[in-house]
Amino acid sequence: MRRTSLKLRFSLWLICTFALCLLPSQYVNGQDEGYLSEEALFEEDLDAPTQVSDPLEGLNRVIFRFNDYAYQYVARPVSSVYQLAPSSARQGVSHFFDNLRFPVRLTSNLLQARISGAWLETRRFAVNSTVGLFGMLDPASGMEGLEKIDNEDVGQALGSYGIGEGPYLVLPFMGPSNVRDLIGLLGDRSISPWVEPFSILDSEARMIYGMGEGVSRLPVYLELYDQMKGSAIDPYSSLKSAFMQYRRSAVKK
Amino acid sequence: MKVTSLLFASVALLLPCFLWAEADPAIKLQNTIDAALDVFYEPDAANKSGDAKRQQIASLISESxxxxxxxxxxxxxxWKKLTEKEQNEMHALFEQLVIKVTYDRLSSGIHKPKIHYxxxxxxxxxxxxxPSSVTVEGSTYxxxxxxxxxxSGWQIYDIIAEDISFVSNYRQxxxxxxxxxDGAALIKKLKERLKSEENIAEITI
Structure with missing residues (x-):
């Protein structure tokens, strides 16, 4: 009995020794080398990515409040009604308008000399406009080599030329922007054959297009807006930072 | 005796595995996220109250x-612009805010998000x-x-969702x-902000 117990104790000691050998070194000898200093982490300079020129902050905040009111009392009820439609129908509408933005994506890719991106967008447009029933479906995304790529716009093209973003702006109804993206927006509109100033549609069709595109985007935009607002200490500054980080990253890609 | 010894030996053998999980930041992260998702998507989650879930999320985050x-x-x-009292208050309020944000994000979905690391x-x-990709309601982020x-071990010091840094956003x-x-106004704002959390429309802009 005693012999068995000794054997067991020896086995146990062996197991424990083996187990301790497997421990990561910092748990065994308690060394504190190689740790990141908390002070270094706290004091790390984040100014470069966070610095945003906002000389019009006062005016921007007024427009931000106005937009918030408009989203709350105009856009949200419209979005709620739109969301009564089946999600497959809403997805079809969203794909349809996304497909119609092809000229902007194509031109923006070409402006940045992204030939492969332009070619891919062209093939996607061809497939989705035909097999995809005028763009209401997105069969291209399921095909190898035709997967969706990041959207390009004129604002990004201007950024890729090294043109500065300029001061931060809040546009009525449209939300966050900056001088470069505002110019880019005018460029996008000039390229698109569906909206003014160079539209091929008559005024009624233009209005239907504008409303349809706007409403189809509302649910996603409002959800993002609510998430941002719900987690922010200062929603204005939070949206400003999120927008500028997102756009800077889009230009870099 | 035999049973006790065997139990002890098992623990000794498993100990490195647990500590390794702690030593590997990816495993630690995945374990925490899985546990957080379980709070909302495990079979009996529907029977738990919102407060109970919020409490579970709070414990999970602060323990991990x-x-x-x-x-x-x-x-x-x-940070240096706050008094010591304000620093302590800020610490507690910010923790509440992060727990609230995490709770809101996780509770808003209908289907369990799929996460690929x-x-x-x-x-x-x-x-x-x-890096990870989260697929939720048909969209991938x-x-x-x-x-x-x-x-104190591996700690998260930033989360970057769709190229937007959590830390940079709050820093702005x-x-x-x-x-x-000043600091007093910040504490007041945070308290009001957390009070009005139930109704987004009430948030002062």
């Missing part, structure tokens, strides 16, 4: 990670990036966790605040 790391990074040099990149011996090895908000107001 030191939120003061993210808070201090978000505060940056503004890519290979961890070691930026140095004590800094890693863990890229989320990168940045973690550092501190004396706090920098903007301290350009015009």
């Amino acid at each position: 990670y030191d939120l003061s790391i993210i808070m201090r990074r978000a505060m940056g040099r503004n 890519d290979t961890t990149t070691y930026e140095s011996d004590n800094r890693v990036r863990i 890229n989320v990168v966790y940045r973690m550092g090895r501190l004396s 908000q706090l920098d903007d605040h301290f350009r015009r107001k």
Whole structure:
């Protein structure tokens, strides 16, 4: 009995020794080398990515409040009604308008000399406009080599030329922007054959297009807006930072 | 005796595995996220009250990670503008805010998000990036966790969702605040903000 117990104790000691050998070194000898200093982490300079020129902050905040009111009392009820439609129908509408933005994506890719991106967008447009029933479906995304790529716009093209973003702006109804993206927006509109100033549609069709595109985007935009607002200490500054980080990253890609 | 010894031996053998999980930032992160998702999507989750779930999320976060790391990074040099009392209050309020944000994000979905973790990149011996993609309600989002090895273990020091840094976003908000107001106003704003959390429309802009 005693012999068995000794054997067991020896086995146990062996197991424990083996187990301790497997421990990561910092748990065994308690060394504190190689740790990141908390002070270094706290004091790390984040100014470069966070610095945003906002000389019009006062005016921007007024427009931000106005937009918030408009989203709350105009856009949200419209979005709620739109969301009564089946999600497959809403997805079809969203794909349809996304497909119609092809000229902007194509031109923006070409402006940045992204030939492969332009070619891919062209093939996607061809497939989705035909097999995809005028763009209401997105069969291209399921095909190898035709997967969706990041959207390009004129604002990004201007950024890729090294043109500065300029001061931060809040546009009525449209939300966050900056001088470069505002110019880019005018460029996008000039390229698109569906909206003014160079539209091929008559005024009624233009209005239907504008409303349809706007409403189809509302649910996603409002959800993002609510998430941002719900987690922010200062929603204005939070949206400003999120927008500028997102756009800077889009230009870099 | 035999049973006790065997139990002890098993624990001794399993101990490195647990500690390894703690030593590997990706495993620690995945375990925490899985546990957080279980709060909302495990079979009996529907029977739990919102408060119970919120409490579970709070415990999970505070047991796994030191939120003061993210808070201090978000505060940056503004931290020194607070009095000691305000610093303590800020710490508690920011923790509540992060728990609220996490709870809101996780409770808003209908279907359990699918998370795919890519290979961890070691930026140095004590800094890693863990890229992941989260698929929820048919949309996929890229989320990168940045973690550092501190004396308290691997800690998250930033989360970058769709190229938007959590820390930089709060830093902007706090920098903007301290350009015009002081620490007392920030504490007051945060308290009001957390009070009105149930109704987004009530949030003062």
